[in-house]
Amino acid sequence: MSFTQRLREIQSKQNSLLCIGLDVDADKIPPHLQSAENPVLEFNRQIIEATRDLVCAYKPNLAFYEAMGERGLASLRETLKLIPKNVVTIGDAKRGDIGNTAERYARSLFDDFGFDSVTVNPYMGFDSVEPFLKNPDKGVFLLTLTSNPGSKDFQRLKIGTKLLYEKVVQAAKKWNTNQNLGLVVGATHPRELKAVRKIVPDMPILIPGIGKQGGDLKSAIRFGCDSHGQLALINASRSIIYASSGKDFAEAARAEAGRMLKKIRQYLEAMC
Amino acid sequence: MSFTQRLREIQSKQNSLLCIGLDVDADKIPPHLQSAENPVLEFNRQIIEATRDLVCAYKPNLAFYEAMGERGLASLRETLKLIPKNVVTIGDAKRGDIGNTAERYARSLFDDFGFDSVTVNPYMGFDSVEPFLKNPDKGVFLLTLTSNPGSKDFQRLKIGTKLLYEKVVQAAKKWNTNQNLGLVVGATHPRELKAVRKIVPDMPILIPGIGKQGGDLKSAIRFGCDSHGQLALINASRSIIYASSGKDFAEAARAEAGRMLKKIRQYLEAMC
Numbered sequence: 001m002s003f004t005q006r007l008r009e010i011q012s013k014q015n016s017l018l019c020i021g022l023d024v025d026a027d028k029i030p031p032h033l034q035s036a037e038n039p040v041l042e043f044n045r046q047i048i049e050a051t052r053d054l055v056c057a058y059k060p061n062l063a064f065y066e067a068m069g070e071r072g073l074a075s076l077r078e079t080l081k082l083i084p085k086n087v088v089t090i091g092d093a094k095r096g097d098i099g100n101t102a103e104r105y106a107r108s109l110f111d112d113f114g115f116d117s118v119t120v121n122p123y124m125g126f127d128s129v130e131p132f133l134k135n136p137d138k139g140v141f142l143l144t145l146t147s148n149p150g151s152k153d154f155q156r157l158k159i160g161t162k163l164l165y166e167k168v169v170q171a172a173k174k175w176n177t178n179q180n181l182g183l184v185v186g187a188t189h190p191r192e193l194k195a196v197r198k199i200v201p202d203m204p205i206l207i208p209g210i211g212k213q214g215g216d217l218k219s220a221i222r223f224g225c226d227s228h229g230q231l232a233l234i235n236a237s238r239s240i241i242y243a244s245s246g247k248d249f250a251e252a253a254r255a256e257a258g259r260m261l262k263k264i265r266q267y268l269e270a271m272c
Numbered sequence: 273m274s275f276t277q278r279l280r281e282i283q284s285k286q287n288s289l290l291c292i293g294l295d296v297d298a299d300k301i302p303p304h305l306q307s308a309e310n311p312v313l314e315f316n317r318q319i320i321e322a323t324r325d326l327v328c329a330y331k332p333n334l335a336f337y338e339a340m341g342e343r344g345l346a347s348l349r350e351t352l353k354l355i356p357k358n359v360v361t362i363g364d365a366k367r368g369d370i371g372n373t374a375e376r377y378a379r380s381l382f383d384d385f386g387f388d389s390v391t392v393n394p395y396m397g398f399d400s401v402e403p404f405l406k407n408p409d410k411g412v413f414l415l416t417l418t419s420n421p422g423s424k425d426f427q428r429l430k431i432g433t434k435l436l437y438e439k440v441v442q443a444a445k446k447w448n449t450n451q452n453l454g455l456v457v458g459a460t461h462p463r464e465l466k467a468v469r470k471i472v473p474d475m476p477i478l479i480p481g482i483g484k485q486g487g488d489l490k491s492a493i494r495f496g497c498d499s500h501g502q503l504a505l506i507n508a509s510r511s512i513i514y515a516s517s518g519k520d521f522a523e524a525a526r527a528e529a530g531r532m533l534k535k536i537r538q539y540l541e542a543m544c
Binding site for chain 2: 023061063064066067069070073074077094095096097098099101102104105107108112121122123124125126127128129143146147148149150151152153154155157158159160164167168171213
């Protein structure tokens with residue numbers, strides 16, 4: 001089954017488009033967990049247990065684990081084992097390198113860590129993306145129009161009648177021969193999200209930037225979903241995992257994830 | 273002292289523009305090293321000992337170490353300790369993420385691993401590059417026109433009268449307020465390398481793509497150097513470190529590096 005088809009089934013069964021970003025910062029782990037054998041792993045374990053029925057995906061960003069050295073990467077590996085098989089894992093690594101090197105990254109993220117999908121940077125072109133696309137079971141989210149201020153620096157440059165990120169969308173559509181390619185479009189660009197969804201009616205779109213970054217959930221749902229109300233992945237990281245810094249952090253994360261999911265479902269219903 | 277100034281001094285003292293890419297593939301390590309406690313580290317140790325007087329820089333590509341898991345990253349960390357302080361280390365990681373996340377990558381590569389410089393992907397714009405530029409001692413090589421076939425997919429798209437990679441050059445020139453920013457331009461694009469050097473007469477240019485990828489050394493020197501015959505870093509990886517797969521691999525690497533350095537010096541002299 002292709003990655004995109006599997007994502008559809010998971011989103012149906014979980015009745016959720018919510019993705020939680022496991023961007024764990026050692027400094028922000030609640031004090032009472034600091035004495036645990038592995039505070040990062042314990043934090044993730046409790047977040048996952050508290051939210052696993054509310055999400056379609058978890059997305060750890062590799063930077064946060066790499067910043068903790070080999071121990072951080074070991075924690076990431078253990079975290080992945082705790083994620084139930086009925087949700088998707090996204091390795092947010094934003095890698096990109098020449099063909100023979102990209103193969104190594106694909107091997108590390110897919111085979112060694114075991115991620116179901118990864119984020120990839122398009123700048124180096126097709127041979128840097130191809131090694132990630134070979135296995136139809138494994139998914140790729142190609143950076144398209146990112147949620148950060150710097151997205152205006154190059155992604156919005158005008159190329160003839162198109163902008164650069166639209167060229168990325170066109171290329172991705174062409175490269176998606178295995179039905180396992182998706183895009184990353186920030187919720188901070190609702191109008192552009194709508195336009196992108198029209199061009200790729202059946203590709204997954206990972207939508208970060210809700211919450212701290214100021215993106216609007218309602219338009220992310222309205223413009224990001226396909227015609228079945230699927231294939232948008234609404235990512236929230238800090239607003240959920242750091243909803244509380246106390247002993248109730250996992251409950252608070254569940255409550256916040258629940259609030260978001262409720263809104264997602266309301267907005268989806270309103271569309272039907 | 274800024275990174276660029278330090279690179280100048282190192283290139284003068286070493287009388288070399290050669291950078292060796294330590295892209296170590298577990299499968300390609302000579303059989304007689306397989307019984308060593310840490311074959312990767314032993315391989316790198318011998319390569320570094322055999323070539324340390326011939327280079328201005330070593331450039332490990334993170335993908336090759338990540339593909340070996342935490343053990344690979346530990347080997348990379350140990351490898352960095354073996355590199356003499358009188359040459360530059362380049363962490364070829366091609367990272368790029370939103371500001372708060374890019375900070376984590378910078379911390380990991382500069383503070384934790386201790387690289388002198390890193391490669392960074394420009395696609396996500398200024399806030400994704402800025403965290404790497406804060407410390408003037410630490411350098412950044414921004415991907416500009418890469419050596420691979422996919423470089424044509426986006427990097428050469430036309431924006432008004434410029435191409436995308438030229439926009440990256442212009443931005444980099446503006447962002448280089450700490451004299452620690454350089455560019456990556458593949459030796460497979462000699463004409464463009466010449467044009468880029470004219471725009472940035474005093475920024476370092478890392479030039480991969482010599483050897484297996486087909487780039488020409490003579491034009492890389494001729495077009496990549498600044499007016500003092502400096503600031504080009506000529507990278508070779510596989511052609512040097514896998515010059516022999518036998519017990520003589522280190523000697524063979526030295527011989528190949530020596531051949532390249534001799535040519536580099538000849539081409540430099542011919543320019544004066």
